[in-house]
Amino acid sequence: xxxxLEIKQLxxxxxxxxxxxxxxxxxxxxxxxxEILGIVGESGSGKSVTMKSVMGLLPKSAKVSAxxxxxxxxxxxxxxEKQLQKYRGREMAMIFQDPMTALNPLRTIxxxxxxxxxxxxxVSKAEAEKIAVEMLRQVGIPSPEARMKQYPHEFSGGMRxxxxxxxxxxxxxxxxIADEPTTALDVTIQAQILDLLKQLKKDxxxxxxxxxxxxxxxxxxxxxxxxxxxxxxxxxxxxxxxxYHPQHPYTKDLLRSIPRPEITRGSRLQAIDGAPPSxxxxxxxxxxxxxxxxxxxxCFAEMPAVTAFSATQNARCHLLAEKEA
Amino acid sequence: xxxxxxxxxxxxxxxxxxxxxxxxRKVGDLKAVDDVSFVIYKGETFGLVGESGCGKSTLxxxxxxxxxxxxxxxxxHGKDIANLPxxxxxxxxxxxxxxxxxxxxxxxxxxxxxxxxxxxxKNAGLSREQCDTRVRELLKLVNMNEDDMEKFSYEFSGGQRxxxxxxxxxxxxxxxxxxxEPISALDVSVQAQVVNMLKDLQQELGLTxxxxxxxxxxxxHISDRIGVMYLGSMVxxxxxxxxxxxxxxxxxxxxxxxxPVADPKLGRESSRIPIEGExxxxxxxxxxxxxxxxxxxxxxxCREERPELREVADERWAACHLL
Numbered sequence: 001x002x003x004x005l006e007i008k009q010l011x012x013x014x015x016x017x018x019x020x021x022x023x024x025x026x027x028x029x030x031x032x033x034x035e036i037l038g039i040v041g042e043s044g045s046g047k048s049v050t051m052k053s054v055m056g057l058l059p060k061s062a063k064v065s066a067x068x069x070x071x072x073x074x075x076x077x078x079x080x081e082k083q084l085q086k087y088r089g090r091e092m093a094m095i096f097q098d099p100m101t102a103l104n105p106l107r108t109i110x111x112x113x114x115x116x117x118x119x120x121x122x123v124s125k126a127e128a129e130k131i132a133v134e135m136l137r138q139v140g141i142p143s144p145e146a147r148m149k150q151y152p153h154e155f156s157g158g159m160r161x162x163x164x165x166x167x168x169x170x171x172x173x174x175x176x177i178a179d180e181p182t183t184a185l186d187v188t189i190q191a192q193i194l195d196l197l198k199q200l201k202k203d204x205x206x207x208x209x210x211x212x213x214x215x216x217x218x219x220x221x222x223x224x225x226x227x228x229x230x231x232x233x234x235x236x237x238x239x240x241x242x243x244y245h246p247q248h249p250y251t252k253d254l255l256r257s258i259p260r261p262e263i264t265r266g267s268r269l270q271a272i273d274g275a276p277p278s279x280x281x282x283x284x285x286x287x288x289x290x291x292x293x294x295x296x297x298x299c300f301a302e303m304p305a306v307t308a309f310s311a312t313q314n315a316r317c318h319l320l321a322e323k324e325a
Numbered sequence: 326x327x328x329x330x331x332x333x334x335x336x337x338x339x340x341x342x343x344x345x346x347x348x349x350r351k352v353g354d355l356k357a358v359d360d361v362s363f364v365i366y367k368g369e370t371f372g373l374v375g376e377s378g379c380g381k382s383t384l385x386x387x388x389x390x391x392x393x394x395x396x397x398x399x400x401x402h403g404k405d406i407a408n409l410p411x412x413x414x415x416x417x418x419x420x421x422x423x424x425x426x427x428x429x430x431x432x433x434x435x436x437x438x439x440x441x442x443x444x445x446x447k448n449a450g451l452s453r454e455q456c457d458t459r460v461r462e463l464l465k466l467v468n469m470n471e472d473d474m475e476k477f478s479y480e481f482s483g484g485q486r487x488x489x490x491x492x493x494x495x496x497x498x499x500x501x502x503x504x505x506e507p508i509s510a511l512d513v514s515v516q517a518q519v520v521n522m523l524k525d526l527q528q529e530l531g532l533t534x535x536x537x538x539x540x541x542x543x544x545x546h547i548s549d550r551i552g553v554m555y556l557g558s559m560v561x562x563x564x565x566x567x568x569x570x571x572x573x574x575x576x577x578x579x580x581x582x583x584x585p586v587a588d589p590k591l592g593r594e595s596s597r598i599p600i601e602g603e604x605x606x607x608x609x610x611x612x613x614x615x616x617x618x619x620x621x622x623x624x625x626x627c628r629e630e631r632p633e634l635r636e637v638a639d640e641r642w643a644a645c646h647l648l
Binding site: 217260 | 484515518543546580582588589599604
C-alpha cells in the first residue's frame with residue numbers, strides 16, 4: 001500500500017496574548033491509500049490542529065512548519081495559496097463536529113451543494129442540481145428533490161450531518177477528514193452515520209482520517225490508530241495492536257479508564273490522575289510524564305524518541321526504549 | 326434479597342410544555358414527560374437512558390420540583406412533594422440536590438470556591454465559621470486543596486470544576502442527587518475520576534442517585550437499575566445487567582446494539598440492529614405505542630393502543646404489546 005499523505009516533523013504554533021503556544025511538536029504521520037486512520041486524544045492534544053495544518057485551514061496566528069507534507073508525492077508546503085485551493089475540496093475534504101454551524105441558515109440545502117459543485121466542475125446550473133440530488137440520495141436522504149429546497153433548520157442533526165458529508169463528497173476527494181463527525185449526535189444516529197461513512201469509503205475507495213475521543217467509535221471504524229497527547233504522537237499502530245497490545249503507558253491508561261461493562265461493572269474504573277497538560281507550560285520532556293505512574297527524571301527532562309515494536313506499531317517512551325535495548 | 330426501602334415513588338407524572346403560535350395562542354402540548362411511574366430505592370443508582378429530547382432531564386427536574394408537574398405525584402418519605410406549598414419546601418431542597426452537565430456554566434465566575442460551596446450552607450442557617458469548617462471538609466472529601474477556597478472557578482480544569490459542583494450538591498447532607506449528565510462535558514481520562522468519586526461518595530454518605538449520561542456504557546457501569554425512555558414515556562425498566570445483556574423492548578434492543586464497543590474483535594463480530602428513521606417530534610407523537618413508527622415488528626394493535634409498562638419477568642418491566 002502506498003502512502004497518500006505523508007507528514008514529516010509537523011510543527012504548529014500559535015501566537016497568543018500569553019506568548020507562543022506549541023500546539024503540535026513534531027508529528028510524523030502517514031495516511032495510506034484506502035484506509036481509515038483514527039486519531040484519538042483528549043481535548044487540546046492537537047488532533048484537529050494536525051489535520052487542519054495539512055489542509056491549511058488555520059487562522060493567520062498559526063505558524064505551520066514541517067520537513068515535508070507530501071500529498072500524492074507533492075509537497076503541499078511549497079504550494080501557493082492559489083494552488084492549495086485546488087487541493088481543498090477536490091483532493092481533500094473535511095467535515096466538522098457541529099453540522100449546524102457548517103451550514104448557512106439563510107441558504108437552502110440545494111444552494112450549498114450546487115455552490116460546491118459549480119465551483120469545482122464546469123457544469124450548468126441544471127446539471128449541478130442533478131448531481132446534487134444524486135449526492136443526497138447516496139447519503140441516504142429520503143425524497144432528495146424536495147429536500148433540496150429546504151433550509152438547514154428543517155433538518156434534524158443526523159440529516160444535517162448527512163448533508164455536510166454529501167457536500168464534502170461532491171468533488172470525489174481521495175481523502176476525507178472527519179473531525180468528530182458524530183460527537184453531537186445520539187447513539188442510534190451515530191451508528192447510522194458511521195455505517196454510511198464506512199460504506200462510502202468502500203464504494204469510492206477513498207482514504208479517511210477519523211478524529212475522535214471515543215475509543216468505541218475508533219475500535220469499530222479504523223484500520224490504524226494514532227494516539228496523541230500534548231501535541232505529540234505518543235503511539236501508533238493497527239487497531240488490534242492498540243487495543244490488545246498497547247505499549248505506551250498513556251494508551252494503556254486511556255484504555256483502562258473507559259468502562260467495559262462486562263468486566264468493570266460494580267468495580268472501580270482506573271482513572272488517570274490529574275488533568276491534561278496546559279499547552280502554555282508543557283513539560284520539556286514526555287508530555288504525559290506528569291500523569292504517568294512510571295515516570296523517571298529522564299522522562300521530565302528529555303523528549304523520548306520513537307521506538308518501533310513491529311512494522312506498524314511504534315511509541316514514544318523512554319522506558320520502552322530502555323526495555324527494548 | 327432483603328426488602329429494599331423505597332426512597333422516591335413517582336406516580337403517573339406528567340409534564341407538558343404549551344406550544345404557542347406567533348400570536349401567543351396555545352396550539353398544542355409538547356409532552357416531555359407523559360405518564361411516567363417508577364420507584365427509586367434507597368442507596369441505589371438509577372440510570373436513565375434515551376436519545377436527546379426523550380425527556381430524561383425534564384423527568385429529573387420535575388422530580389426535584391424545579392419544574393412544576395402538570396399531573397401526578399412524587400412521594401418522598403410518604404409525603405407527596407409534587408403538591409406541597411412552597412413554604413414547606415425549604416427543608417426538602419437540602420435533601421434533594423442536582424449536579425449539572427456543564428461545570429463551565431453552572432458555577433458563577435464572580436464567586437470564589439468558598440462562596441460557591443457555602444451558598445447552600447448559608448441558606449441552611451450556618452454561621453460563617455461553621456460554613457468555613459464545612460467547606461474545608463467538603464473540599465477534602467472531593468480531593469481538592471484547602472488553598473483552593475479563595476480561587477475562582479475559571480482557575481480550575483473541567484474535572485475540578487465538576488468536583489466543586491459535586492461538593493456544592495453534597496454540602497447540605499442530601500439524600501438524593503439527580504446527576505444530569507455530570508460527565509458529558511469532560512475528557513475521557515477525567516470522566517473515570519468523577520465517576521469513581523460519585524461512587525465513593527455514595528457509599529460514604531449513603532446517597533441515592535438518578536443518573537443520566539450520553540455514554541451508555543458509562544450508565545451501564547454505574548447504575549444498579551436502568552430505565553429506558555422514549556418520547557416522554559418509560560419503555561423498559563430493569564436491573565442494569567439484565568437490560569444490557571438481554572434487552573426486551575425493540576427500542577432498547579436497537580439502542581444497545583448501536584453502542585460502539587471498545588473492542589475491535591467484538592465489534593467486527595456483532596451486528597447492529599438497524600433502527601429506521603429518526604425520533605418523531607414529541608409534539609405529534611404517535612397515538613399508540615410511541616415507538617410504532619420505527620419498530621420493525623409493529624402491528625395494527627401497536628398503532629392503535631398504547632402499551633402499559635408491566636412486569637414481564639422478575640424485576641423486569643417493559644411497555645410492549647408483543648412481549
